[in-house]
Amino acid sequence: MNEHKRSADAAASRNGVSSKLRIDFLLNGGKAGDVEHCAATHASSSSASSASSSASSASSSAPTKRPFACDTCGFAFTQRSDRAKHIRTVHLRQRPFSCSYCAQTFGEKGNLNKHIRALHEKARPFKCTECQSAFSFHDGLQRHVEMVHRDRRPFACSEPGCDKTFKQKAHADKHVTSVHRKEKPCECFCGARFRERYNMKQHQKAVHNLR
Known part of the structure; x- marks a missing residue:
């Protein structure tokens, strides 16, 4: 009996089975060899479960893939x-959706609908609660509130040492070209150049009698 117990102890020890579990198993009619087999099966099952859990965790943490790449x-x-829409509209420049009011064409039907609603139907369902302005699209209303009522100026001058900020990127670019680079992009047919289109028009009225 002692030899049988020592054999069971050795089997249990090799497979990490607790002494209490071994005693309960033997008292219920189990054999020492069965203890070893049960422990080995339990260890194998635990390893498989751990590996499965690790694989599942790695899979869930993997970044979202973008498998459809443009060949161009x-x-x-x-x-x-x-991807098909990108190729059709960007690379092939297909514009199959035509406006029924004008000659404008579009690559996507959604853009055509926006064009018709804003330009031809003059729909302005998005109204500002702080003034009488109304807009065709919600993002237009948001931009209006931020720039007009909140005085948001997100576009800063790119020249070092200048702290000027602007509500629109076009205004920031114009500031850089006219103030810092001294460029005069507006040219009259007589060759005179001006920083602002308004100044060129005034010149044409005064010098060339254009109205």
Whole structure:
């Protein structure tokens, strides 16, 4: 009996089985060899479960893939249909959607609908609560509130030492070209150049009698 117990102890020790578990197993009619087999099975099951859990964790933490890449520019998409639309509108420059009011064409039907609603139907469903302004699209209303009522100026002058800020990027670019670079992009047909289109028009009225 002692030899049988020592054999069971050795088997249990090799497989990490607790003494209490071994005693309970033997008292219920189990054999020493069964203790070893049970422990080995339990260890194998635990390892498999741990490996499965690790694989699942690694899979869940993997970054979202964008498997559909454009052959022309390399830009990748999550959906095949998005890649097809990109190729059709950007590289092939297809514009199959025509406006029924004018000659304008569009690559996407959604852009055509926006064009019609804003330009031809004059729909302005988005109204400012602080003034009488109204807009065709919600982002236009948001931009209006931020720039007019909140005085937001997100575009800073790119020249070192200048702290001027502007509400629109076009105004910031114009400031750089006219103030810092002293450029005069507006040219009259007589050769005179001006920083502002308004100044050129005034010149044409005064010098060339244009109205």
